[in-house]
Amino acid sequence: DALPIWSVDALSKVVIIGNSFQGFVERLPSRMFLRNYAYIAKVMKGTEEKAFPQTAQYAEIFNDTAIHWFPLEKLTGIENEAWLFREEPVYDESENTEIIRNQIGRAH
DSSP states (O other), rough: OOOOOOOOHHHTTTEEEEEEEEEEESOHHHOOOOHHHHHHHHHGGGGGEEEEOOOOGTTSSSEEEEEEEOOOOHHHHHHHHHHHHOOOOOOTTTTTOOOOOOTTTTTO
């Protein structure tokens, strides 16, 4: 399976520290959010998020960092069709997406 954590049971055991998912929703046009962050969009109803405290020393770097977790009781409320979605994400390099991909081992 190309997406081993894409299930209610598996995702309920995941914690993500990264850019705020809610920040994506607030900053991006909805069509761009749905296209570029499809998996996040599908689990927003099943996500809990808490912003990291702001510090003056790192305000420019970590100004949108949050911890995300996926409570089982919230994930079970997501429609079954969302869990059938298995498309490999494609990121348009010309757009300003906020996904940083691992480039190790790629030919240039």
